[in-house]
Amino acid sequence: MPVELITLLFFGSLVLFLFIGTPLVFTLGGISVIFLFFTMGPVGFYIVASKFWDSMMSFTLIAIPMYVYMAMLLEKSGVAQDLYRMMHVWFGSIRGGLAIGTVAICAIFAAMSGISGAAVVTMGTIALPRMLERGYDKQLAVGAINCGGGWGILIPPSILMVLYALLTEVSVGRLFASGIGPGILLFVLVSIYIGVRAWLQPSLAPALPVEERGDWSLKIKSLKAVFLPLFIVMLVLGAIFGGFATPTEAAALGVFGALVSSAVHRKLSFAVLNDAAMQTLRLTALIMWILFAAHAFSTAYTTLGANDLMNHLMTLIPGGQWGALAFMLLVLLLLGMVLDPVGIMLITLPVFLPVVKAYGWDPIWFGVIFIIMMEIGYMTPPFGFNLFYLKAVAPPEVTMHDIYLSVIPYVLVTLVGVLILIMLPEIALYFPNLFFGEAR
Amino acid sequence: KVTWKVQSHWPKASGSFNDSLGALAKQLEERTAGRFKLEMYGAGEIAKDREIYNVVRRGVVPMGTISPGYILGEAQAMGLFYGVPGTLRESWEMMHLTKNLGIEKMVNDELKPKGVVVMGDKAYPTELVLKKKVTSLADFSALKVRSAGTMLEYLAAAGASPQQVAGPEIYQAISTGVVDGAHWGAAIGALSMKFWEVAKYHMKPALGFANDTYIVNVAALDKLPADLRLQFVSLVEERYFLRSVEYLHQEALALTTGKAKMGVEVVQFPDEVLKKFADASQAILKKEGAKGDIAAKGTKALTGLMSDLGYV
Amino acid sequence: MLKLARTITSINKWCARIAAWLIMPMFALLMADVIMRYVVGSAAIWTAELAQLIFGVYAVIAGGYLLVERAHVNVDIIYGRYSAVRKAKIDLATSFLLFLFLAVLIWQGTDMAWESAAKLETSSSIWDPQIWPVKVAIPVAGVLLLLQAFVRIASDIRTVMGIENDPDVFGKQANDEPSH
Ligand code: NA
Numbered sequence: 043m044p045v046e047l048i049t050l051l052f053f054g055s056l057v058l059f060l061f062i063g064t065p066l067v068f069t070l071g072g073i074s075v076i077f078l079f080f081t082m083g084p085v086g087f088y089i090v091a092s093k094f095w096d097s098m099m100s101f102t103l104i105a106i107p108m109y110v111y112m113a114m115l116l117e118k119s120g121v122a123q124d125l126y127r128m129m130h131v132w133f134g135s136i137r138g139g140l141a142i143g144t145v146a147i148c149a150i151f152a153a154m155s156g157i158s159g160a161a162v163v164t165m166g167t168i169a170l171p172r173m174l175e176r177g178y179d180k181q182l183a184v185g186a187i188n189c190g191g192g193w194g195i196l197i198p199p200s201i202l203m204v205l206y207a208l209l210t211e212v213s214v215g216r217l218f219a220s221g222i223g224p225g226i227l228l229f230v231l232v233s234i235y236i237g238v239r240a241w242l243q244p245s246l247a248p249a250l251p252v253e254e255r256g257d258w259s260l261k262i263k264s265l266k267a268v269f270l271p272l273f274i275v276m277l278v279l280g281a282i283f284g285g286f287a288t289p290t291e292a293a294a295l296g297v298f299g300a301l302v303s304s305a306v307h308r309k310l311s312f313a314v315l316n317d318a319a320m321q322t323l324r325l326t327a328l329i330m331w332i333l334f335a336a337h338a339f340s341t342a343y344t345t346l347g348a349n350d351l352m353n354h355l356m357t358l359i360p361g362g363q364w365g366a367l368a369f370m371l372l373v374l375l376l377l378g379m380v381l382d383p384v385g386i387m388l389i390t391l392p393v394f395l396p397v398v399k400a401y402g403w404d405p406i407w408f409g410v411i412f413i414i415m416m417e418i419g420y421m422t423p424p425f426g427f428n429l430f431y432l433k434a435v436a437p438p439e440v441t442m443h444d445i446y447l448s449v450i451p452y453v454l455v456t457l458v459g460v461l462i463l464i465m466l467p468e469i470a471l472y473f474p475n476l477f478f479g480e481a482r
Numbered sequence: 483k484v485t486w487k488v489q490s491h492w493p494k495a496s497g498s499f500n501d502s503l504g505a506l507a508k509q510l511e512e513r514t515a516g517r518f519k520l521e522m523y524g525a526g527e528i529a530k531d532r533e534i535y536n537v538v539r540r541g542v543v544p545m546g547t548i549s550p551g552y553i554l555g556e557a558q559a560m561g562l563f564y565g566v567p568g569t570l571r572e573s574w575e576m577m578h579l580t581k582n583l584g585i586e587k588m589v590n591d592e593l594k595p596k597g598v599v600v601m602g603d604k605a606y607p608t609e610l611v612l613k614k615k616v617t618s619l620a621d622f623s624a625l626k627v628r629s630a631g632t633m634l635e636y637l638a639a640a641g642a643s644p645q646q647v648a649g650p651e652i653y654q655a656i657s658t659g660v661v662d663g664a665h666w667g668a669a670i671g672a673l674s675m676k677f678w679e680v681a682k683y684h685m686k687p688a689l690g691f692a693n694d695t696y697i698v699n700v701a702a703l704d705k706l707p708a709d710l711r712l713q714f715v716s717l718v719e720e721r722y723f724l725r726s727v728e729y730l731h732q733e734a735l736a737l738t739t740g741k742a743k744m745g746v747e748v749v750q751f752p753d754e755v756l757k758k759f760a761d762a763s764q765a766i767l768k769k770e771g772a773k774g775d776i777a778a779k780g781t782k783a784l785t786g787l788m789s790d791l792g793y794v
Numbered sequence: 795m796l797k798l799a800r801t802i803t804s805i806n807k808w809c810a811r812i813a814a815w816l817i818m819p820m821f822a823l824l825m826a827d828v829i830m831r832y833v834v835g836s837a838a839i840w841t842a843e844l845a846q847l848i849f850g851v852y853a854v855i856a857g858g859y860l861l862v863e864r865a866h867v868n869v870d871i872i873y874g875r876y877s878a879v880r881k882a883k884i885d886l887a888t889s890f891l892l893f894l895f896l897a898v899l900i901w902q903g904t905d906m907a908w909e910s911a912a913k914l915e916t917s918s919s920i921w922d923p924q925i926w927p928v929k930v931a932i933p934v935a936g937v938l939l940l941l942q943a944f945v946r947i948a949s950d951i952r953t954v955m956g957i958e959n960d961p962d963v964f965g966k967q968a969n970d971e972p973s974h
């Protein structure tokens with residue numbers, strides 16, 4: 043069977059069962075098993091168990107339960123609520139102020155962790171309910187977290203960037219540094235989008251009524267809500283950049299900070315610890331089971347002949363550097379809809395790199411664009427980790443339909459960011475050149 | 483016509499993926515007039531690290547590449563095949579020990595009943611890269627070094643504080659100072675992992691020599707037509723020596739690049755540190771030998787070689 | 795029959811209640827790693843690895859509990875509009891995916907764990923702990939999920955037949971509203 047047809051069957055059945063409403067894990071797992079049988083026979087089944095074991099032994103994933111536990115403690119101890127009350131008192135007069143504040147926190151969180159799932163679950167837990175209860179539009183709020191939560195892989199540190207560097211032999215330090223500029227760019231673009239949208243349609247992100255805004259004394263008083271979150275951020279970032287801990291270890295410091303904060307709020311009780319622990323287990327297990335099955339799924343696709351398909355695709359690449367770049371971005375966008383980013387990286391990078399080299403592009407610049415495309419992949423339907431993580435934490439009134447629709451404007455805004463980066467590579471290359479000198 | 487899937491433990495863009503496995507695949511195809519092809523998979527595409535051993539043994543794929551360090555428990559002499567830190571000083575000594583003094587055969591005697599055999603890919607040095615200059619034992623003892631496996635034990639015994647840091651976090655850990663240095667192969671590894679950007683001192687002599695190896699499913703090997711099997715086995719055998727010396731050349735080129743373009747300084751370990759290393763390696767060697775009869779036999783071969791070379 | 799379903803459901807709930815507290819040792823071990831490196835000068839060789847092994851069990855063991863809670867994420871764009879009966883019919887029709895997946899997972903996981911336990915497999919690190927108990931967690935988690943899947947099948951059949959299901963016996967039930 044030609045690989046194009048297999049590809050169609052493989053992803054076609056994924057999309058079919060997803061839309062019927064079969065839970066993601068069983069869809070990914072079941073389809074993997076069927077296709078493994080047809081390509082390798084029963085001997086290939088071992089891959090399923092093997093991929094489980096690999097993910098269970100992946101050290102950097104321990105950051106997920108740590109950050110989720112931190113978020114649950116902050117939520118249950120009222121620290122998160124106080125923070126949002128403060129933001130509302132200060133920025134409530136600005137339409138969309140709360141959503142912009144949320145993406146700002148997303149950007150800070152991105153600097154604390156190297157993976158995307160932790161930020162999405164954390165912000166979905168502490169920020170989403172606060173925005174909804176203040177009358178924010180579901181889709182505007184959900185999309186902001188979906189998008190901002192993905193910046194963890196763009197703003198350093200980033201596990202995905204390390205993988206890219208390993209596959210392409212570029213400098214990790216340069217690649218990390220090159221994520222800073224685009225991270226700020228995306229933050230600005232998304233903030234502008236939210237601001238403009240809220241200005242045009244005030245009902246989507248209402249400002250606080252004038253009589254509730256409070257005077258300066260209330261504003262000053264509310265500021266004390268910043269100290270505890272700020273303490274946690276300083277603790278984690280200080281440990282990472284001060285050389286006290288790796289990003290994964292630093293996640294435990296986030297939990298420590300949350301425990302201290304709960305104690306300060308006099309909410310540190312057995313009931314709080316237990317409730318938070320139950321929800322953390324539930325969310326971590328949910329994320330991990332999706333990861334297990336997703337890894338089996340992309341491995342099944344690899345053994346089906348993904349490499350052949352890629353090599354075939356390369357023959358279709360149009361001439362000229364802009365044609366080639368547009369084609370590669372399109373492939374990444376399409377694959378991002380149905381496959382996990384690590385799988386996409388392993389499949390596409392070995393065939394894209396020669397093209398990058400042939401046109402003399404800076405692989406660091408291409409790397410940043412690649413990472414942003416992966417971040418888009420995290421949020422594009424039908425298959426995107428951020429979508430499913432958000433569904434898991436969002437209040438019941440937020441349906442998958444809302445979540446799917448919510449990403450459209452944010453994907454477009456992010457693509458505008460990619461376009462700007464293509465036209466102005468300096469945005470990505472300014473910081474690496476500043477820190478490490480001009481590229482050789 | 484035969485096509486074998488080969489799961490490598492090297493990433494697809496790495497030097498060894500192309501120069502070891504890629505070159506083997508190309509020559510094999512040429513020599514068999516296209517009758518025997520290797521379909522190569524980069525690290526993690528089907529399996530990674532020690533899972534490569536399991537997928538090959540179960541016949542999910544007929545062949546892989548692996549570091550013996552992942553599977554030390556699978557054979558008594560595996561530690562010797564992987565390389566005991568601080569014992570040998572040059573690459574040819576490791577090649578000689580592996581092939582002529584029988585270590586590879588000792589490992590295979592135990593592995594074959596489990597359904598796999600190993601066939602050495604190359605011997606290569608392991609060298610330490612540090613961000614602080616070490617001029618005394620006191621300097622060395624104050625170091626926090628990222629390490630793994632037997633080398634971790636060795637560095638601890640010599641007085642440093644070895645640390646465990648996950649692969650993707652090593653670079654960041656060195657640059658922020660969580661650790662003061664690390665080893666990842668020698669110069670080629672330091673160049674590809676970009677350690678030299680954040681740690682300028684490249685330490686000599688090597689901490690030790692190790693083998694990378696191919697691992698092949700016995701049933702798949704037996705099923706090959708006799709002529710293809712002969713071509714395959716003799717080509718891999720021949721490539722071990724070719725590749726090991728080619729690798730040393732590439733090591734030299736990598737270090738020259740580092741010195742010329744990245745300001746790398748080569749530093750010799752002080753004598754007092756070397757003395758600590760020698761003691762540490764004796765202790766580890768003793769432990770290796772105590773693993774059983776085969777390990778004792780292998781250890782005897784190694785110490786015999788060391789004494790012939792005047793090292794003990 | 796009802797008694798069996800109730801037992802399975804409560805086993806999965808209790809597994810989760812106990813496993814949830816594993817977050818504490820993982821947290822403590824990672825903290826110990828950081829603190830000891832700076833206070834004592836070197837981290838203990840076993841803290842990070844033990845945290846990893848605990849994480850392995852923690853990550854996998856609650857699969858059955860997720861099914862009790864109907865917490866395995868799905869796309870509810872079409873599904874959500876259906877009645878509880880129709881949802882049950884669809885779940886029954888697509889359950890072959892779940893059973894194929896679990897059959898392979900339990901079969902291969904058992905094989906992997908059995909082999910590992912038979913040789914008392916260790917991690918090859920300097921601490922060199924036994925790792926086979928964590929491998930055993932894979933088939934155990936698979937069986938916990940499989941048992942709960944049988945309970946879910948029974949509850950779906952009962953729903954189609956128009957019988958009310960007690961959540962304490964059959965786990966959280968779908969309703970006629972868009973589900974979560
Ligand atoms: Na990050």
Ligand code: NA
Nearest residue numbers: 378419425426
């Ligand atoms: Na996607």
